Amino acid sequence: MTGGGKARKPAAGSAGPRISRRAFLVAGLAAGGGLLLTLKFAGKASARDGRIGAYITIAPDGIVTIVAKNPEIGQGMKTTLPMLIADELEVEWKSVRVKQAMLDPIYGPQFAGGSLATPLNWIPMQRVGAAARQMLITAAARTWGVPSAECEARAGVVRHRPSGRALTYGALAGKAAALPAPELDSVTLKSPGNYTIIGKAIGGVDSPAVLEGEPLFGIDVTLPEMSYAMYEKSPVFGARVVSANIEEIKRLPGVRDAFIVRGSEADAAIKMGLVDGVAIIADKWWDADKARRTLRVDWSPRAVPGQSTQAFERQAEQLSQAPPQSILRRDGDVDAALAHAATVLEASYAYPFLAHATLEPQNCTAHFEHGSVQIWAPTQDPRAGAKLVARTLGIDPDRVRVHMIRAGGAFGRRSYNDYMVEAAMISKRAGRAVKLLWDRTQDLQHDAYRPAGFHYFKAGLDASGRPIAFRDHFVTFGHNGRVASSAGLPRDHFPAGFIPSLEYGQSMIELSAPTGSMRNPGGNALAFAFESFLDELAHAGGRDPLTLRLDLYGPPRAFAPPPPSYGMRIPPFDTGRVRGVLELVAKESRWSRRNRLPKGTGMGLAFYYSHFGYVAEVVEASVNPDGTPKVHKIWAAIDIGRQIINPAGAYNQAQGAILDGLGQALHMAVTLENGRIVQRNFDTYQLLRMREAPPVHVHFLRSDHDPTGLGEPALPPVLPALGNALFAATGKRIRTLPIDAHLLRATAT
Amino acid sequence: MRYSILVNGRRRSIESDPDTPLLWVLRDDLHLTGTKYGCGIALCGACTVHLNGVPARACVTPISSVGDALVVTIEGIGESEWGRKVKDAWLALDVMQCGYCQAGQVMAAVNLLARNPRPSDEDIDAAMNGNICRCCTYTRIRAAIKRAAGLPTTDTLQVQT
Numbered sequence: 001m002t003g004g005g006k007a008r009k010p011a012a013g014s015a016g017p018r019i020s021r022r023a024f025l026v027a028g029l030a031a032g033g034g035l036l037l038t039l040k041f042a043g044k045a046s047a048r049d050g051r052i053g054a055y056i057t058i059a060p061d062g063i064v065t066i067v068a069k070n071p072e073i074g075q076g077m078k079t080t081l082p083m084l085i086a087d088e089l090e091v092e093w094k095s096v097r098v099k100q101a102m103l104d105p106i107y108g109p110q111f112a113g114g115s116l117a118t119p120l121n122w123i124p125m126q127r128v129g130a131a132a133r134q135m136l137i138t139a140a141a142r143t144w145g146v147p148s149a150e151c152e153a154r155a156g157v158v159r160h161r162p163s164g165r166a167l168t169y170g171a172l173a174g175k176a177a178a179l180p181a182p183e184l185d186s187v188t189l190k191s192p193g194n195y196t197i198i199g200k201a202i203g204g205v206d207s208p209a210v211l212e213g214e215p216l217f218g219i220d221v222t223l224p225e226m227s228y229a230m231y232e233k234s235p236v237f238g239a240r241v242v243s244a245n246i247e248e249i250k251r252l253p254g255v256r257d258a259f260i261v262r263g264s265e266a267d268a269a270i271k272m273g274l275v276d277g278v279a280i281i282a283d284k285w286w287d288a289d290k291a292r293r294t295l296r297v298d299w300s301p302r303a304v305p306g307q308s309t310q311a312f313e314r315q316a317e318q319l320s321q322a323p324p325q326s327i328l329r330r331d332g333d334v335d336a337a338l339a340h341a342a343t344v345l346e347a348s349y350a351y352p353f354l355a356h357a358t359l360e361p362q363n364c365t366a367h368f369e370h371g372s373v374q375i376w377a378p379t380q381d382p383r384a385g386a387k388l389v390a391r392t393l394g395i396d397p398d399r400v401r402v403h404m405i406r407a408g409g410a411f412g413r414r415s416y417n418d419y420m421v422e423a424a425m426i427s428k429r430a431g432r433a434v435k436l437l438w439d440r441t442q443d444l445q446h447d448a449y450r451p452a453g454f455h456y457f458k459a460g461l462d463a464s465g466r467p468i469a470f471r472d473h474f475v476t477f478g479h480n481g482r483v484a485s486s487a488g489l490p491r492d493h494f495p496a497g498f499i500p501s502l503e504y505g506q507s508m509i510e511l512s513a514p515t516g517s518m519r520n521p522g523g524n525a526l527a528f529a530f531e532s533f534l535d536e537l538a539h540a541g542g543r544d545p546l547t548l549r550l551d552l553y554g555p556p557r558a559f560a561p562p563p564p565s566y567g568m569r570i571p572p573f574d575t576g577r578v579r580g581v582l583e584l585v586a587k588e589s590r591w592s593r594r595n596r597l598p599k600g601t602g603m604g605l606a607f608y609y610s611h612f613g614y615v616a617e618v619v620e621a622s623v624n625p626d627g628t629p630k631v632h633k634i635w636a637a638i639d640i641g642r643q644i645i646n647p648a649g650a651y652n653q654a655q656g657a658i659l660d661g662l663g664q665a666l667h668m669a670v671t672l673e674n675g676r677i678v679q680r681n682f683d684t685y686q687l688l689r690m691r692e693a694p695p696v697h698v699h700f701l702r703s704d705h706d707p708t709g710l711g712e713p714a715l716p717p718v719l720p721a722l723g724n725a726l727f728a729a730t731g732k733r734i735r736t737l738p739i740d741a742h743l744l745r746a747t748a749t
Numbered sequence: 750m751r752y753s754i755l756v757n758g759r760r761r762s763i764e765s766d767p768d769t770p771l772l773w774v775l776r777d778d779l780h781l782t783g784t785k786y787g788c789g790i791a792l793c794g795a796c797t798v799h800l801n802g803v804p805a806r807a808c809v810t811p812i813s814s815v816g817d818a819l820v821v822t823i824e825g826i827g828e829s830e831w832g833r834k835v836k837d838a839w840l841a842l843d844v845m846q847c848g849y850c851q852a853g854q855v856m857a858a859v860n861l862l863a864r865n866p867r868p869s870d871e872d873i874d875a876a877m878n879g880n881i882c883r884c885c886t887y888t889r890i891r892a893a894i895k896r897a898a899g900l901p902t903t904d905t906l907q908v909q910t
Contacts, residue, residue, distance in 0.1 A: 074847025074884050203843045203908040210848035211836045213783015213823035217849060220782040228777070253766075286766075286773040359787050359795060359849045359883040408785070408849025409883045440788045648843040648908045652886065656846055659885030682792040682881065690877040693887035695903065 055099075056085065056132050058173035062156050064089065065097045069107040070117050071380055072100065072206070073410035075711045076649035077117045079205045081125050083646060087197040088129030088190060090153040091169065098205045103382040103402035110404070112380040113415055113517065115611035115709025118645065120568055122707055123189075130187040132176070139176035140167050155196075192643065201648035206406060218378035218405040219437060221365040227256055228285035229434040230292055231422050233277040234299040235445045235676040237307075237512045238269040241276045242298040249280060249295055254287030257430055261422075264392045270479050270514050272416035272448055274392050279426045285437055304675030307512045309452070312672070313350070315509050316454040316475040320348065324473050324505025329491040332501030334458075337469035341460025345540050349457070349529035351737040352669035354450035355677070356518055357685060360408025361443040364423035367433035372399040377420050378407030385417030389424045400424075411660075412517035416448050441680040448516025449670065449677075451477050451487035455529040465541020466551065469501040472530075477515065478508035485514070486521040493526060494609070495534070498552050512675050519660065520712040523610040527716030528665075528723065528737060531606040535724040536733065545605050545724065546586050553578045571612050571705060577639045580701050581616040582607055585637035588699050589618035594728065600747075601632070604724025606717040613713030614639040614701075617658065619721040622729050627745030629666065629726055631694040634658055636714055638700050641707040654714040655696040661718035663688030667738050754815050756781065757825025767813035771805075772796045774812050775822060783823035783852045787881070794880030797853035798822050804860045823852035831859045831897070838897035843908040846884035854880050858894050867898055 055067040066085050072078035082098045101107050109120065133153050140158035141148040144165055151160050156169045192198075209216055234241075241260050249258040263275040278297055282288035319325075338344055365376040373393065379385050382402040390397040407414055423436040438446070453476050460469035476487045489504055496502055518524060538545040556576025564570060585591070585605070594603040600622050607616040620632040636654060644650045667686035671678045679685040698714075723734035730747035753762045756779060763778045775781045775798070784807055787795030791806035798807045799821040826832035835858050838844075845851045854877070861868055861876035868876070873891050882890065892902040 074845075074849075076846070201843070201908040203840055204845060204848070206848065207840055207843065207845055210845060210851055211823070211839055211855065212827070213781065213852055215780075215782045217782075217785075219786065222780065222782075284769075284773065284777050286769050286777070357883060359793065359847070359881065360785070361787075407847060409847045411883075437786070440790075652843065652846055652889065655888055656885040659887060660883075663885065681790055682788050683790075687881050687883060688885055688887070689879075689881060690887045690890070691874040693885065693891075696888055 056089065056128065058169050060170045060173070062095055062168050062170035063097060064091050064095055064156070064169070065099050067099050067101045069101045069110055071110065071112045071382065071404045071407065073112050073378070073380055073407040073414065075112060075117070075653065076204060076646065077112065079202055080646050080649060081117065081121055082205070083197050083202060084121065084125035085129035087195055088126045089133050090196075091156045093197050093202060095156055100404055100406075103386060103404060110382060112410060113412070115613070115712045118707050118709040119612060124184075126189050127184045127187050130189055131182050131184055134182055134187055135176040135179050136169055136172050138179055139172045143167065143172070143175065198645055199643060199647070202646050203648060216406045217360055217408050218363045218365070218376065219360055219408070221376040221405060221435060223365060223367060223433045226365070226433040226435055227281045227283060227430065228288050229423070229426050229430070229436040230280045230285075230288040231261070231277045231426065231436060231438075232280070232292055232295055232297060233275055233442070233446060234297070236299060236301060236304060237514065237675060238267070239276065239299040239301055241278065242300050244278045244295065244297040246278070249291050252287075252291045252294060254282045254284055255280060255291050256283065257281040258291070259429055261425055261429065267479075272418045272514055272516065273388060274418070274421045274425055277422070279429065281426070281430050281434060285435070289439060301675070304512050307675040308673050309352070309671040312452065312509055316350070319475050319507040319509070320454070320456040320473055322507075325507040326505065328489060328504040328506050329496055330503045331496070334469045334471050334501045334503045337501035338458065338460040341469055342463040343461040343540050344458065345461070345536055346458045347533055347536055347733070347735060349455040349532060349735045351453055351525045351528055353452045353513070353672065354518060354664065354668050355444045355447045355670050355679070355685060356411045356413035357444060357687060358407070358409035358411060358413050361438045361440060362413070362419035363435065363437040364420045365433065365435040366420075366423035366427040368393075368424060368428040371395060372401070373424050373427065374401045374403070375420055375424060376403045376405050377417070377423075378405045378410070378414060379417055379420060380407070380410050380412070380414040381417065384415075385420040388417050388421050392421050393424055393428055411519045412521065413447060415517050418446070440682070444670065444679050444681070444685055445677045448485065448514045450518035450521070450524060451484055451515040453477075453487065453525055453529070455533075457529075457533045459533070459537055461537060461541040465538075465543040465548070467495065467499050467537050470495055470499045471503045471505070473505045473507065475507045475509065477511040479511060481508070483508065484511055485516045486518065487515055488522065489526065490522065494530065495552060498554070513672060513677070519657065520610055520715045523608060523712070523716040524661070524664065524719075527606065527608040528719040531608065531717065531720035532723045532734065535604065535606075535720065535727065539727070546582060546591055549582055549607055550579060571708070573609065577614045577703055578607060578609065580703060581614045581637040581639050584699055584701050585616040585618050585635050588637065588697060589620070589635040591618060600729055602725045602728025602730070604721045604726070604728055606720040606724060608713070608716040610716060611713045612640070612708035613710065615713050615717050617717035617721045619718060619725040621722060621725040623726070623744045623747055627741035627743070629722065629739055629744065631662060631692070631722065633694050634662075634696045634718060634721075636696065636698045636717075638698065638710070638714060639703050640700070640710055640713070641705040642702050643707045644700055644702075645707060650700070650710055651698050653710045654698045657712065657714040658696050658718045659688055659693055661715040662692070662722065665719045665722050665737060665739055666692060669738050750813070752812050752815070754812070754820055755817065756820045757822060758828070763812070765812050767811060769812050770808050771798070771810040771812055771815055771820070772807035775807060781822050781824050785849055785852060787850070793850070794853040794857060795850050797856040797880065799826070799856060799860065802860070802863065804857055823855060826856060826859055829859065831862045834897040835859050835862065835893070838893040841908065842889050842893045842896060844886050844889040844893050846886055850880060850882045854882065854890055858890070858897070861894065862898055867900060868894065
């Protein structure tokens with residue numbers, strides 16, 4: 001595994017994401033006489049906007065405590081964000097201790113999602129460190145009565161160059177804290193050549209504690225006088241409790257209490273709010289879980305006919321025969337272009353609903369007391385959770401305190417706080433602290449699912465094999481006539497804008513199950529359909545799938561970016577960066593050998609742009625005798641800008657995302673039957689296992705742009721790249737996920 | 750029922766129903782929460798502990814069946830030579846992402862190495878296939894096991910801690 005590729009010229013008009021807000025620092029004395037810095041942004045505070053902050057505390061012994069403001073869900077931000085501060089602060093990593101923030105408006109946005117932590121915090125976190133460094137230098141200069149310019153800071157020590165005098169940060173912290181904080185915009189950041197921590201492979205700050213088995217995760221939270229809670233909900237989404245044998249449950253051993261909880265609103269199931277259920281409170285979780293086996297609940301309704309995967313497939317097929325219910329985009333005249341095409345291709349693609357299946361099931365510990373509630377939750381979006389709890393319990397948001405607890409995986413699941421509001425309500429009703437823990441079946445059957453979808457493609461090629469007409473009739477899912485969460489097709493999705501005659505139409509199937517964000521929402525599904533069909537077009541036109549893509553994207557140029565969001569300037573889409581990763585992955589995988597592979601082995605290629613990241617992947621695969629795909633090796637070329645902040649985390653995220661995608665391609669699917677999810681555990685909802693994990697070679701292309709996030713962008717291309725490789729290996733086209741071994745069995749060699 | 754079990758070299762006494770899985774005794778009675786719940790039916794390996802040195806799924810091991818077996822959990826595995834080597838390798842290669850499965854992974858890896866100090870890729874795949882890592886850190890787990898065994902690895906990214 002090596003970082004590859006050389007830096008390239010920035011494209012014209014390109015600008016990395018930058019925080020546009022004016023910032024200022026507040027400094028004060030921390031407990032123990034250390035320096036405490038709070039980064040705030042001026043202006044009105046709002047949910048995602050407004051003030052952000054970070055704390056630095058320097059103890060007299062030189063130990064620097066840096067607050068990690070965002071949730072840690074395995075994406076490594078508890079390590080990465082403090083690295084940015086520590087480097088500019090000029091301290092050694094070994095003297096840094098990291099402290100997890102609580103949810104607090106002082107920190108501004110605190111969430112894990114959209115691969116946004118890096119682009120949002122890259123500059124601000126460095127400025128926090130640089131400002132503190134500047135204050136420490138000023139404190140030393142004043143102590144010695146010398147100009148600051150004659151002093152420099154390194155490894156936690158300020159030195160006066162001419163005299164050689166030195167003072168440690170620990171000795172200076174108290175004095176520095178009394179100084180006025182500099183304007184954050186005015187602080188000078190180091191040149192990248194002087195980085196001492198950024199760019200180094202740094203191990204996760206919690207890793208040693210994880211390996212000692214210390215209680216770090218939500219499921220490990222223990223409070224004095226705490227009870228355990230189970231919350232039984234109907235597997236049929238939206239069902240209400242008619243009655244339950246509560247009195248019988250209350251008499252069971254270990255059970256303290258049991259009661260019916262009413263959902264907060266009619267469509268709470270779709271909104272991932274509080275839904276009807278029965279709470280069982282016990283002295284031990286096992287007692288509560290055992291009591292569930294005696295629990296009998298009369299639900300209404302008990303089934304929702306038509307809400308079944310098989311019915312959806314029939315509906316999609318029918319909808320595809322009719323014109324789309326709505327047109328999302330129409331460029332040129334697709335019918336006319338198809339009439340003139342040398343080759344016309346039609347194909348339909350389908351992918352299933354997916355559950356997130358974080359290995360740590362949803363859980364939350366809550367203590368409601370005197371009209372306030374404290375929450376200990378593994379959550380990606382603690383602020384949204386606090387609001388949901390406040391609204392549902394009818395208390396002021398200031399009365400919800402959220403401790404952000406390390407999450408055993410998230411993948412988008414913990415952007416929803418249904419488990420948090422359940423725990424809060426149960427604690428309020430029970431009048432005591434409770435730890436709510438779902439079992440695996442509840443976790444699989446109560447999720448915000450990655451939506452299934454169907455694509456009916458038709459495209460035309462000219463005599464040279466170039467696509468001139470492209471149509472997608474996308475059949476997706478909706479609630480009451482509105483597209484379900486994460487179930488949309490962006491109107492600018494590639495190849496829109498790159499093929500003159502193009503039409504995206506959409507039809508909708510009504511869905512009773514909630515959907516939502518899953519690692520690379522949209523992309524994790526759309527990439528498979530679009531990049532597989534593009535491969536079909538390449539083969540039909542006799543073109544190399546690599547050169548067809550290079551031709552379609554065309555010469556290097558940057559497109560006008562969308563308006564800023566999250567206070568961040570959005571970098572423009574740059575076809576030069578597409579070309580860069582395509583060429584790099586072709587070189588590293590030796591794409592040119594693809595026609596000289598042994599019979600039955602194939603290579604497939606795909607590219608996807610998402611979350612500001614440019615990722616091209618190649619898969620080499622064959623087929624096992626039982627028809628299952630055998631993936632030999634995967635190569636990825638990734639452009640997320642000039643600086644990989646923590647290579648240890650970055651390679652891990654990229655490899656993990658790619659193998660996550662491979663698991664989706666090979667196994668993952670949940671199905672609906674009469675309004676409920678069928679799968680109950682990992683026997684029927686299979687995840688990738690060790691034996692199926694091939695080597696993954698990751699290469700970063702360091703283009704001259706500010707760094708962007710990596711949790712999500714590496715996932716999508718592997719799905720189509722695998723399908724395209726299997727086509728090259730067998731001549732069978734994968735158009736439905738997960739991959740059906742029966743389809744490939746006959747081709748096995 | 751009252752049970753007395755040997756956990757990480759210490760005798761522990763608990764009051765429990767006979768059918769309570771060892772997992773919940775460890776977690777909720779003894780507050781040894783390093784062993785994790787993932788599936789409850791021995792499909793994911795997150796709850797892997799050693800009973801007399803052999804990996805067992807604590808989520809399906811009733812407390813009544815533990816008897817005099819030596820129970821070792823992630824909290825105690827570092828006392829053994831392989832336990833220490835495996836943990837060191839895990840840190841050197843920064844294996845974990847979320848970390849939730851890693852206690853189980855370590856317990857499985859220690860047993861593999863104790864049985865087979867020079868495992869091949871196939872040996873590793875076979876021994877580790879029962880342990881799901883949802884973050885898919887599999888390639889690093891494979892490399893870390895080799896590193897613990899003193900075998901050459903392809904993943905050479907060393908980290909600072």
